[in-house]
Amino acid sequence: MAAALELVEALGHTGLTIEAVAARAGVGKQTIYRWWPSKGALLFEAFLEFEPGGQEPPRPSALADDLRRAVADAIDEVTQRRFDQVCRLLVHEERADLLALLMAPRRLAVEERLRRAQLLGEISADLDVVAAAELLLGPVYQRWLLRSAPLCDSFADTLVELVLRSLRGGP
Template sequence: MPPDAARRSERSRRAILVAALELVESVGYARLTVEAVAARAGVGKQTIYRWWPSKGPLLFDAFVEFGQVGAGVAHTGDLGADLRAELRDAAAEIGQRRFDEVCRVLVHEARTDLVSLLLAPRRVVVEERLRKAQRAGEIRGDVDVPAAVELLLGPLYQRWLLRIGPLTPTFTDTIVELSLRAMRG
């Protein structure tokens, strides 16, 4: 029985995505080449170009497939602790070289799918947690939950994008505390 071409293609595709992430983390986006990805993945350059027109879309797909964005906010019964943990996770994630390298390029290329596929999932899980908190009376019933999510995540992404300061637990905890004061008011 001949080898299954679909399984072989999936194995090659995954190897390419993993190789691209490993290389961007070690050499950066500017020095990353399709040739290097092909060599590391054990495929020909033409295989990569058959699926992706350039390294930007390749890295985007790799990050979407292997990223941890939007896994879910814990519900421990302590809203402040839950939000502090989530914002610390978000800060750690965007501080990783692979996120930084890929996302800065995608922002520069004005890729709207960056927002919808990479940043929106975290927004959704934070919004869900705040809605639960609202139903439980942990925050006021008149809080505009989508605006509250922006209040929490906006400073984090702004600091990352503009490189105006470090993404520390102290910074994320301060955002949570200030936001909760406003939401509990």
């Protein structure tokens, strides 16, 4: 698994082969295929095993600050070469189930913060927090996937401002 992550970071997902992973790990190709049916499955398990997992618990602060941090963290994550290459391979292999597992913890953390905001009266009690979390994180993942525009802190600020304005129903 370590060999696969090292190689995907060095070669990118298109340059990664099972043969190269086997050579780097000092095992035969069949050994790898015995445990993982594809590059995507191998990289997914390696990523979960070796990358930092879980999200920091929310700290007490303003809703806007928490959401800006969540969006900025998502941007930081998808712009790391290792994460980028693993996820692009999973997209290429149409492994949406595995890709969702990598991104789900961040979405769940945002949903939890929005639920807390509901309890505190910061946003409407009848807000669909799942849709609101997707509204915040979806543009990050779209920009990452399409490489349509830069992912930066100013984008996070703008995105949070727009989403909070719509959630609060204000100008």
